[in-house]
Amino acid sequence: QKEVEQDPGPLSVPEGAIVSLNCTYSNSAFQYFMWYRQYSRKGPELLMYTYSSGNKEDGRFTAQVDKSSKYISLFIRDSQPSDSATYLCAMSEPGANNLFFGTGTRLTVIP
């Protein structure tokens, strides 16, 4: 079993839709959770960073962590064609040198 599981998609939604992207994980020691956005042929860029459980909002983006279920989500409200990208979740234990990444979900927002 992989440490981090993420549905690869692809996921297609109409412009303006609410998008839900999810990851599950097996290591209960993970405390730090991140979402990266990667445009085609580019490096990933950090979108959201959260610690432990709870919600964090930044503009149209909301990151949610449910440690009891070992499940994290990224919600995108009022999705735009510019949101079309691959979204990678990542997580780590406190003090760890490395992150564990999901395989990424490819999202397309159709105008």
Place this chain on the structure above:
Amino acid sequence: DGGITQSPKYLFRKEGQNVTLSCEQNLNHDAMYWYRQDPGQGLRLIYYSQIVNDFQKGDIAEGYSVSREKKESFPLTVTSAQKNPTAFYLCASSIYLGGTGAGANVLTFGAGSRLTVL
């Protein structure tokens, strides 16, 4: 602007050749990383370095080598021993957020280098 510069962006190699991918950062980050990205497999760690003149193997270090002679630079050599080198290679550096031994490394990535073996 602060960031990570990877070069070349595209590289073609014949079988049996070694190639070196460059990675330079001006973010003053201590830690640097090399990842390999293949379709459907996510990011896999090749090597990482926490300080100058020190580096550790990641999950898939076989067939790769690195050096860290300067804080700003972390080049990756893909040797002829790497059996399937065609991939997208990503360099990253990190800032450590949180308390000693209890925080997390938040990575900043370069734009990547795509290596194709002919």
